[in-house]
Amino acid sequence: MPLTFPNPCRSFDEARNAVRFLGHDGMFEVPFYVEAAALSGGTRTTEAACLMAFDAARNTIHEVATAAYARGRRTIYILTAADFR
Secondary structure (H helix, E strand, O other), X not given: OOEEOOOXXXXXXXXXXXXXXEEEEOXXXXXXXXXXXXXXXXXXXXXXXXXXXHHHOHHHHHHHHHHHHHOOOOOOEEEOXXXXX
16 A cells, blocks of 8 residues: 555654654554754744745655655654755
């Protein structure tokens, strides 16, 4: 079964300085994080700005997350600016 993103919810994880969202592979939840630096182009930003940037780039983020997931199964996936190049 392919990775899907049926739940549009996302949240800011202050400890990781990243936006957290979930993918699903069948009945399994797959946690993803997008580092704030990847969303802001490397500049310091706020939680609200990160969430807005995530929403604006949601389709691209899901494509990058799917590619990361296809490279191998992990417990969590942390997407960095390098993943978006």
